[in-house]
Amino acid sequence: MTHPREVDAVIVGAGFAGMYQLHRLRELGFTTRVFEAGDGVGGTWYWNRYPGARCDVESMSYSYSFSPELEQDWEWTEKYPAQPEILRYAEHVADRFDLGRDITFETRVTSAAYDEGRERWLVTTDTGETVDTQFLIMATGCLSASKLPEVPGLDRFQGQTFHTAHWPRGGVDFTGQRVAVIGTGSSGVQSIPIIASQAAELTVFQRTPAFSLAARNRPLEQSEIDQMKARYRDWRAAQRASGFGVPIEPATKSALEVSEAERTAKYQGAWDGGTLTAIIGGYTDILADREANETAAEFVRQKIRERVTDPQVAETLSPRSYPIGTKRPCLDTNYYETYNQPHVHLVDLRKTPLVGLTETGVATSEDSYDLDAVVFATGFDAMTGALTAIDIRGRGAVALKEKWSEGPRSYLGLCVTGFPNLFTITGPSSPSVLSNMIVSIEQHVEWVSDALAHLRQNGLGTIEATAEAEDGWVAHVEEVGNATLYPQADSWYMGSNVPGKPRVFMAYIGGVGPYRELCTEIAENGYRGFALTPALTPA
Ligand code: FAD
Ligand code: NAP
Numbered sequence: 137m138t139h140p141r142e143v144d145a146v147i148v149g150a151g152f153a154g155m156y157q158l159h160r161l162r163e164l165g166f167t168t169r170v171f172e173a174g175d176g177v178g179g180t181w182y183w184n185r186y187p188g189a190r191c192d193v194e195s196m197s198y199s200y201s202f203s204p205e206l207e208q209d210w211e212w213t214e215k216y217p218a219q220p221e222i223l224r225y226a227e228h229v230a231d232r233f234d235l236g237r238d239i240t241f242e243t244r245v246t247s248a249a250y251d252e253g254r255e256r257w258l259v260t261t262d263t264g265e266t267v268d269t270q271f272l273i274m275a276t277g278c279l280s281a282s283k284l285p286e287v288p289g290l291d292r293f294q295g296q297t298f299h300t301a302h303w304p305r306g307g308v309d310f311t312g313q314r315v316a317v318i319g320t321g322s323s324g325v326q327s328i329p330i331i332a333s334q335a336a337e338l339t340v341f342q343r344t345p346a347f348s349l350a351a352r353n354r355p356l357e358q359s360e361i362d363q364m365k366a367r368y369r370d371w372r373a374a375q376r377a378s379g380f381g382v383p384i385e386p387a388t389k390s391a392l393e394v395s396e397a398e399r400t401a402k403y404q405g406a407w408d409g410g411t412l413t414a415i416i417g418g419y420t421d422i423l424a425d426r427e428a429n430e431t432a433a434e435f436v437r438q439k440i441r442e443r444v445t446d447p448q449v450a451e452t453l454s455p456r457s458y459p460i461g462t463k464r465p466c467l468d469t470n471y472y473e474t475y476n477q478p479h480v481h482l483v484d485l486r487k488t489p490l491v492g493l494t495e496t497g498v499a500t501s502e503d504s505y506d507l508d509a510v511v512f513a514t515g516f517d518a519m520t521g522a523l524t525a526i527d528i529r530g531r532g533a534v535a536l537k538e539k540w541s542e543g544p545r546s547y548l549g550l551c552v553t554g555f556p557n558l559f560t561i562t563g564p565s566s567p568s569v570l571s572n573m574i575v576s577i578e579q580h581v582e583w584v585s586d587a588l589a590h591l592r593q594n595g596l597g598t599i600e601a602t603a604e605a606e607d608g609w610v611a612h613v614e615e616v617g618n619a620t621l622y623p624q625a626d627s628w629y630m631g632s633n634v635p636g637k638p639r640v641f642m643a644y645i646g647g648v649g650p651y652r653e654l655c656t657e658i659a660e661n662g663y664r665g666f667a668l669t670p671a672l673t674p675a
């Protein structure tokens with residue numbers, strides 16, 4: 137099939153954001169092309185095929201809400217769906233809405249330049265194609281630019297290496313092998329128990345321990361599926377109005393104003409429920425006050441001590457260097473129990489730093505470990521990495537990368553001054569990664585679609601955030617972030633997992649519901665903070 141070289145909109149990425157954006161723009165009659173580096177849809181769930189990869193938002197909430205028929209037809213099987221099931225869901229959506237015909241797969245967008253005279257973007261791909269478009273919508277993902285550790289010798293190791301975000305399609309069998317996992321964030325926590333069940337020896341190299349809660353994953357009962365389907369519309373409304381895109385009972389008390397017994401009972405209830413937000417959202421000040429936070433942190437550390445038999449190993453696995461919730465907490469299945477097995481070893485890189493890879497394995501300052509395979513669960517250049525990897529140039533040929541050299545700057549995490557008609561779905565400085573991301577994706581996609589329809593209906597050609605609005609939003613995001621404990625952690629939220637990246641809190645913690653209201657109100661008030669210009673009349 138030949139695709140047009142001139143379109144109304146180009147979308148980069150065919151994960152949940154790009155797929156829905158395509159569907160929405162098609163409904164509005166915009167000619168649209170999507171470019172996707174992978175050879176299929178699904179984004180995160182296409183790339184992250186590592187053993188144990190699983191969502192930690194409940195399946196019936198981590199799914200599109202835009203089509204009530206889709207909602208009713210699709211049957212989730214587990215409370216927390218595994219990667220293959222989520223990928224099947226994405227593929228089902230692509231088939232159901234016939235999305236594939238406008239997606240060019242195995243094609244990476246490498247640059248995009250704004251032509252000020254024509255008010256259009258020229259988008260170039262690694263297959264040599266250039267497409268001319270009025271609107272450019274980046275659906276490139278907050279967690280799609282994977283990163284390896286900055287240590288020497290990565291290409292010297294003679295065994296096999298894998299990154300969790302580029303897992304081979306057919307899987308990997310580690311039976312009988314000596315395996316290392318480097319990294320103990322969510323991807324490490326999920327994959328370590330399964331790799332341990334196969335490997336002859338597993339050595340985990342930990343730089344910073346995670347706070348992880350037992351997921352208590354289980355198959356869904358037909359009755360609960362039916363109940364949710366019966367009340368889906370109300371549930372979706374509650375998701376949209378909530379703080380994290382997951383409805384929970386709003387906290388009303390400080391953790392410090394209740395007795396220890398009351399607090400412990402509350403934390404135990406949250407623990408038994410196996411949901412991420414219940415502990416950190418249980419009191420008003422868990423994410424704002426270090427002393428309040430410590431009560432929740434210590435509760436989870438106590439659980440780690442109960443789950444790990446060797447007290448020294450338990451202590452090494454117990455986070456003490458950052459408040460709970462300020463690095464993304466994890467949900468696990470048998471993570472801590474895995475360390476009770478004699479063939480599983482934990483290396484504390486804080487005590488014996490990683491020196492590098494050798495021909496035969498991994499070297500630390502104290503030891504060398506002979507290995508058959510090394511798994512890098514070392515995460516992503518989050519939030520900005522996939523955007524700055526593309527040479528995006530706005531007015532005056534200014535590069536986005538240059539503009540963001542001191543940290544991302546945008547209005548609402550959606551639009552960037554100097555880059556007209558460019559949109560970033562779940563962009564930095566929006567709630568994005570601090571939420572059930574499908575809720576945030578749908579909100580951004582719908583806002584962008586409405587904006588494009590508004591321009592067209594009113595004979596307008598461009599929309600661009602004003603410098604004043606952008607400055608105001610950057611200051612607001614920083615102010616709200618600074619009122620929390622998030623800046624106290626070295627986390628990917630702060631950019632501190634990437635050497636040289638500016639230390640800036642890259643998400644908006646104002647809450648999904650209030651943020652949505654603000655975006656809607658701005659649109660209803662003539663796109664306050666945006667400059668809208670009349671469409672050029674054809675010469
Ligand atoms: P992505 O799914 O990342 O898709 C972006 C797509 O853009 C990718 O397919 C990529 O190949 C493509 N792309 C990027 N750059 C280019 C380019 N230059 N040219 C062409 N294509 C490009 N969120 C939750 O809310 N709950 C969870 O439990 C959860 N679990 C997660 C587990 C893992 C392992 C990871 C990595 C993330 C998880 N997330 C979770 C976040 C997850 O990324 C989002 O929920 C959601 O899937 C993001 O969808 P997206 O379309 O915005 O981005
Ligand atoms: P991550 O949370 O950034 O974890 C990376 C791990 O690698 C950290 O333990 C990090 O240590 C370690 N590391 C990085 N560079 C290192 C180095 N040079 N030497 C030693 N250790 C190094 O990445 P992730 O686990 O892939 O998860 C990223 C995000 O994706 C999550 O936070 C979450 O939002 C999402 N995710 C969700 C799930 C889920 O359960 N739903 C699963 C996977 C991913 P430091 O902490 O010291 O930097």
